[in-house]
Amino acid sequence: MNTRNYKKDISDQGSVKGQTNQNFGYSQPQQFQDGISRIQEEMMDPRNIQPDSMFLNFSGVLECGECEDEESLRIEYAVKYGGDDWTYLKTSNNADDAEPSGISQLSTSRNLHSRNIVWNFPFECNFQTKNIFGWPQVVVRLSGPDFMGRSVAKGYGSVHVPTQPGYHERVIRIFKPLPISGFTGFLGYLLGNTAELKNFDKVISSGEGREVTRVKSVGYVKVKFHVTLVNFDKFGYL
Amino acid sequence: MSMPYQQTGNQIDYQEIKQTKADLKAEVHFIGQIVGGLDFQTDDGLFCELAIDCGDGWDLLQPGNNKGIQTQTSYANPGQLFSWGHPFDLHFSVSNLIGWPKALLKVWRLDSSNKIDACSYGTAIFPRSAGYHQVTCETWTPTGENLDLEIRKPNEDLATNTDSLSKFDRTLDWRFQALSFYMENPPRLTTLAPLTTDKGDFARRKILNSISNGKVIMEVEVVMKNFKRLSFSGQ
Numbered sequence: 001m002n003t004r005n006y007k008k009d010i011s012d013q014g015s016v017k018g019q020t021n022q023n024f025g026y027s028q029p030q031q032f033q034d035g036i037s038r039i040q041e042e043m044m045d046p047r048n049i050q051p052d053s054m055f056l057n058f059s060g061v062l063e064c065g066e067c068e069d070e071e072s073l074r075i076e077y078a079v080k081y082g083g084d085d086w087t088y089l090k091t092s093n094n095a096d097d098a099e100p101s102g103i104s105q106l107s108t109s110r111n112l113h114s115r116n117i118v119w120n121f122p123f124e125c126n127f128q129t130k131n132i133f134g135w136p137q138v139v140v141r142l143s144g145p146d147f148m149g150r151s152v153a154k155g156y157g158s159v160h161v162p163t164q165p166g167y168h169e170r171v172i173r174i175f176k177p178l179p180i181s182g183f184t185g186f187l188g189y190l191l192g193n194t195a196e197l198k199n200f201d202k203v204i205s206s207g208e209g210r211e212v213t214r215v216k217s218v219g220y221v222k223v224k225f226h227v228t229l230v231n232f233d234k235f236g237y238l
Numbered sequence: 239m240s241m242p243y244q245q246t247g248n249q250i251d252y253q254e255i256k257q258t259k260a261d262l263k264a265e266v267h268f269i270g271q272i273v274g275g276l277d278f279q280t281d282d283g284l285f286c287e288l289a290i291d292c293g294d295g296w297d298l299l300q301p302g303n304n305k306g307i308q309t310q311t312s313y314a315n316p317g318q319l320f321s322w323g324h325p326f327d328l329h330f331s332v333s334n335l336i337g338w339p340k341a342l343l344k345v346w347r348l349d350s351s352n353k354i355d356a357c358s359y360g361t362a363i364f365p366r367s368a369g370y371h372q373v374t375c376e377t378w379t380p381t382g383e384n385l386d387l388e389i390r391k392p393n394e395d396l397a398t399n400t401d402s403l404s405k406f407d408r409t410l411d412w413r414f415q416a417l418s419f420y421m422e423n424p425p426r427l428t429t430l431a432p433l434t435t436d437k438g439d440f441a442r443r444k445i446l447n448s449i450s451n452g453k454v455i456m457e458v459e460v461v462m463k464n465f466k467r468l469s470f471s472g473q
Contacts, residue, residue: 050242217321
């Protein structure tokens with residue numbers, strides 16, 4: 001039987017007759033006291049394990065924004081992502097956590113001199129994925145009361161979640177769809193049916209079918225993102 | 239780095255996994271949006287068309303069709319951004335670095351009689367390093383062409399040019415100027431070849447005269463795969 005001590009001095013070589021099978025690499029797992037072989041320890045080291053998916057965890061705040069001459073606005077957001085490879089990981093079993101979205105409070109600007117409206121609306125989402133394509137975007141809709149007090153859409157915008165870990169600030173440019181003609185615009189103003197996007201989250205995030213829409217820029221929204229990526233380096237990214 | 243292992247269900251059960259050649263291929267993702275246009279100095283509506291131009295070694299894996307992007311039409315007050323906000327998500331597989339992708343931009347104008355016409359052109363190169371970038375592309379409108387300059391060669395001494403007509407750099411071409419005055423539209427490029435360096439017709443760009451126009455702003459996030467492993471810079 002080959003009893004092998006773990007530290008064999010190189011000066012020993014040749015000093016004992018007949019012992020020529022000194023192997024300074026290891027071909028057989030070397031037995032340590034607690035019974036785990038070196039190969040098994042290497043297998044369980046998390047740096048050597050190839051995971052089967054990547055995780056994206058981001059949180060942020062929809063901070064503040066302006067929309068032309070509007071005093072009171074509410075911001076609603078939805079996170080749209082590529083359907084097949086990406087999975088949204090729910091953190092609770094509530095019905096409103098089925099898809100990543102939220103509606104903020106109705107906030108008003110402070111005084112007549114400033115049009116800045118502050119929501120300070122936090123959000124957090126976790127995703128599991130195997131592919132970068134379909135990276136999540138945050139799509140927002142600004143809505144507020146019209147002259148009669150009915151809730152109408154005042155603007156839309158979207159931004160991609162940052163791909164690098166850490167803290168980032170982004171500015172979302174907000175635009176508003178224009179009515180088809182002056183008459184429909186006037187009638188819509190009276191009835192509360194201003195030009196709106198149906199299924200705004202799908203339309204804005206995909207970009208399909210928007211060639212025929214006409215819009216006008218109306219303002220901006222500032223967003224803050226905090227991003228953590230898990231397992232991206234094991235897949236070759238980062 | 240040691241051989242990767244994969245945990246197979248049981249806590250103690252591990253197996254070695256083999257990596258295929260496809261795991262070591264370089265891939266690039268360009269994720270972003272065309273934010274809008276600035277400084278166009280027009281009251282009409284503007285929209286932007288984007289075509290992607292890349293070399294032969296670049297394979298667009300996702301989205302499946304490369305039919306290009308056309309944004310919505312936006313109106314803006316003077317000094318305001320024409321907001322298009324059109325998102326894009328491109329996934330390339332790179333077998334040859336030659337021909338890094340470029341965005342060939344064409345800005346169209348929609349006037350009050352619902353007629354569209356070309357407004358300006360521009361070429362933007364996608365960033366070559368990972369992370370968030372804001373790409374600003376200045377655009378130009380062609381005003382005419384100067385066919386006598388076709389024989390001008392690069393690196394040629396201007397004084398020794400023997401051709402009597404091609405030694406003049408004429409900025410005004412009366413044929414196109416008259417037409418654009420009466421028809422209210424600028425000349426259009428018949429092909430996008432002058433915008434890209436890859437096609438053969440790029441050398442004919444020297445015959446064009448152009449006038450400066452506004453800028454197109456894009457935000458792009460670049461995610462690279464295996465660039466560091468293959469010793470390509472940027473990741």
